[in-house]
Amino acid sequence: MPQTPSTRWCPTPEQVMILEEMYRSGVRTPNAAQIQQITAHLSFYGKIEGKNVFYWFQNHKARERQKLRRRLCRHHQLLLLNNHHHQQAAGAASEDVSPPPPSPTTPTAAPLTPHGLLLPHPHTTTTPCFIPQGYNFHEVTVPGLDLVGKLDSVETLDEDPTAGMAAEEWMATMDFSASLPPCCRPLKTLDLFPTKSTGLKEDCSSSKSSSCSTSTN
Amino acid sequence: MPQTPSTRWCPTPEQVMILEEMYRSGVRTPNAAQIQQITAHLSFYGKIEGKNVFYWFQNHKARERQKLRRRLCRHHQLLLLNNHHHQQAAGAASEDVSPPPPSPTTPTAAPLTPHGLLLPHPHTTTTPCFIPQGYNFHEVTVPGLDLVGKLDSVETLDEDPTAGMAAEEWMATMDFSASLPPCCRPLKTLDLFPTKSTGLKEDCSSSKSSSCSTSTN
DNA sequence: GCAAATTAATGATTTATTCAAG
DNA sequence: CTTGAATAAATCATTAATTTGC
Numbered sequence A, B: 001m002p003q004t005p006s007t008r009w010c011p012t013p014e015q016v017m018i019l020e021e022m023y024r025s026g027v028r029t030p031n032a033a034q035i036q037q038i039t040a041h042l043s044f045y046g047k048i049e050g051k052n053v054f055y056w057f058q059n060h061k062a063r064e065r066q067k068l069r070r071r072l073c074r075h076h077q078l079l080l081l082n083n084h085h086h087q088q089a090a091g092a093a094s095e096d097v098s099p100p101p102p103s104p105t106t107p108t109a110a111p112l113t114p115h116g117l118l119l120p121h122p123h124t125t126t127t128p129c130f131i132p133q134g135y136n137f138h139e140v141t142v143p144g145l146d147l148v149g150k151l152d153s154v155e156t157l158d159e160d161p162t163a164g165m166a167a168e169e170w171m172a173t174m175d176f177s178a179s180l181p182p183c184c185r186p187l188k189t190l191d192l193f194p195t196k197s198t199g200l201k202e203d204c205s206s207s208k209s210s211s212c213s214t215s216t217n
Numbered sequence C: 001g002c003a004a005a006t007t008a009a010t011g012a013t014t015t016a017t018t019c020a021a022g
Numbered sequence D: 001c002t003t004g005a006a007t008a009a010a011t012c013a014t015t016a017a018t019t020t021g022c
Helices: A013-024 A032-042 A050-085 A167-172 B013-024 B032-042 B050-085 B167-172
Strands: none
Touching: A013 A032, A013 A050, A032 A050, B013 B032, B013 B050, B032 B050
16 A cells, blocks of 8 residues: 655646636635635545645745746846847847836835825835836736636625635634633643754845846756 | 724733743744644633734744844944954943854754654754854753643644644644535636735845844934 | 824734755 | 745734823
8 A cells, every 4th residue: 555645735637727727817815715615626636635725826826926037037137138238139038028017107106104204114125126016917817717716605794704814814714722622721731842943044134135046056 | 892803813911921931941833733722721811813823933933033133133243343443342232142152062963852853854044144053042941841831732643643743734734625515516617806916026136135234214 | 191193012914935745 | 847835034014102292
């Protein structure tokens, strides 16, 4: 018998297909209920857990972003190079970089508080490379698709407790604290247990400069 | 009646005290079972959920690290300054930087827990600034404490499926996919739903240089 | 004293980074 | 090398402290 329980989830092609379709349709950070539904749906095609769905979207989102970033970076560098060498090099970009919409009238006003005060900590981070602030590569919601269905159809609660939920919060929907035996309420003494040792990282003058640097590993 | 449901958890002093005590005792990233127990314990003192415990440890860990980092930074800068000016300035440090023990013969062996368990992946990251690799500021386990108790006492399973679990994984312990009504297996069509728009950030050549830079606002 | 205005803490979310299985 | 899994860092957002003018 296979004694290797295969520690990690191995998605079937159908599962991947469906997940990708959902992603393409705009799903990025499904909430608890949505993850439940997706999981239930995909479990028809193979073994799957909620956390698999959760991680999949997390990873896919991150890696799409990273991919795009890399592409834009390459594009940028090419442009610089071309500008430098004074060559026109029409369609030289090796990959079709989806044209970043300049977002003509992005309100992105300065961090002015409703009180009319300058914010002490301008969260509008330093304008990256040349990526427009509000540019989201895949937020477009293709309305004609019905692979991705109404995920919040069950239980049309009016109060909808898990309304704005997203990401990790889904883990909180089931308050399992009630699933404990009633005997462990005042649990007077607890023993200590080991923890993972993670040393300090980061520097005083952190200069990450990581992304897009054609890592030659 | 208070119509403000108070979206976020407001820990009671007792809860904070206990959590801090646990942290001091070495708890850093409790796993699902541990979180369950802690939650059950703390729920005696006030409303609390598992995710609150999870977040608390996450935040506390991060912020302790950050605090220490800052202190070390200041210390470092002071040292540099003093070395530069060739002044001895004995105890000039404005804050008591917990002296990073040079640990002459720190066996800093792999993260071996008191239980004799090897931790999954030590994440021995790139050596930062000047912080010794295996230096964990609060990993010391004070053995005489019984505020923190044996958290993994319930259910001494032999197979122990959630053995090396930690952090977010606790959310996966309850495979709620089974808690769904059996009717929703092949869920043929799902409707799309809106997602939060989160734009790109980060740069190609990111140079944040944020921390420790005595911001003169 | 107090209440609006700010600031500091900190709970909650999202993003980036890293590890390692396949 | 791809990608599932896990963790850390960054960020957002709300509450508590604290300040400030009256």
